[in-house]
Amino acid sequence: MIPDSLIEDVVVQMLRNAVTKLPHDVEDALVRAHATETDEVPRTQLKTILDNIAMAEDAVTPICQDTGVQIFFVKQGAVETGDLVEAIGRGVARATGEVPLRPNTVHPITRANHKDNRGVRMPYINIEPTAEPYLEMTVMPKGAGSENMSQMAMLTPSQGIKGIKQFALDTLVRAGGKPCPPIIIGMGIGGSADISIHIAKEALLRPLGEHHPDPDIAALEKELYEALNEIGIGPMGLGGRTTLLGLAIEYAHCHTASLPVAINIQCWAARRCTARIHPDGRVEYPTHPGGA
Numbered sequence: 545m546i547p548d549s550l551i552e553d554v555v556v557q558m559l560r561n562a563v564t565k566l567p568h569d570v571e572d573a574l575v576r577a578h579a580t581e582t583d584e585v586p587r588t589q590l591k592t593i594l595d596n597i598a599m600a601e602d603a604v605t606p607i608c609q610d611t612g613v614q615i616f617f618v619k620q621g622a623v624e625t626g627d628l629v630e631a632i633g634r635g636v637a638r639a640t641g642e643v644p645l646r647p648n649t650v651h652p653i654t655r656a657n658h659k660d661n662r663g664v665r666m667p668y669i670n671i672e673p674t675a676e677p678y679l680e681m682t683v684m685p686k687g688a689g690s691e692n693m694s695q696m697a698m699l700t701p702s703q704g705i706k707g708i709k710q711f712a713l714d715t716l717v718r719a720g721g722k723p724c725p726p727i728i729i730g731m732g733i734g735g736s737a738d739i740s741i742h743i744a745k746e747a748l749l750r751p752l753g754e755h756h757p758d759p760d761i762a763a764l765e766k767e768l769y770e771a772l773n774e775i776g777i778g779p780m781g782l783g784g785r786t787t788l789l790g791l792a793i794e795y796a797h798c799h800t801a802s803l804p805v806a807i808n809i810q811c812w813a814a815r816r817c818t819a820r821i822h823p824d825g826r827v828e829y830p831t832h833p834g835g836a
């Protein structure tokens with residue numbers, strides 16, 4: 545059995561990794577964007593972002609002051625665990641003091657703050673059973689600037705692919721520079737209202753540069769990525785070639801009378817960390833192989 549205390553310790557390390565060092569695919573995409581920008585203003589913005597990332601990694605301090613709310617995706621393999629939800633919550637509370645994380649989590653009406661990033665349904669934990677011989681947890685600290693620009697629409701089936709493209713364009717134009725571009729778009733198509741939003745966020749877990757295995761979806765990802773990058777919002781909304789670092793789509797079959805579409809926006813600080821805990825106590829961090 546994997547002890548709760550180990551899960552709690554791993555959650556603290558995952559959060560330290562996530563908020564102080566971006567995964568390689570995100571950092572590489574920012575480096576490429578800097579190399580291809582030709583205008584001075586967007587190049588300067590990207591250089592500032594890259595300098596900031598390097599300083600945060602050196603000092604092991606958060607990349608951005610908004611360390612988000614903590615969203616977990618857990619793959620519960622064929623291993624025994626105790627009170628997983630409580631152990632993750634304790635890890636988040638400890639990380640808030642030890643990393644530190646900004647205490648962002650509040651009651652939605654009273655705005656009361658427990659100061660430890662815990663609350664009702666927070667941290668938010670998605671659990672999926674798998675047959676793997678280990679427990680895998682991914683945390684996505686999600687900042688408000690990008691989350692606030694996310695959108696969901698119940699299109700009619702007759703609006704079809706044209707409606708989906710128009711919705712993506714409208715969402716991006718409305719967002720402008722507010723979500724701290726260059727951004728990553730996670731898109732969920734189909735299912736129901738709640739499923740489309742859920743899979744839009746799941747799409748943000750896919751490493752940049754990887755496409756959906758369905759060739760039609762992969763083609764739509766490439767088309768939308770290229771078209772939306774032409775808009776010219778640019779790094780931090782100051783113009784330039786790089787508005788998007790990536791765009792990933794997940795889909796689900798839906799009711800014949802529905803076409804739900806959701807867009808979850810992620811800022812350049814696209815933080816995520818994955819940990820695998822084996823029954824013998826070994827822990828791997830595939831997104832942060834060298835540690836934070």
Ligand code: SF4
Binds near residue numbers: 611688723812
């Ligand atoms: S949107 Fe992202 S980069 Fe901008 S303040 Fe929020 S977490 Fe930081």
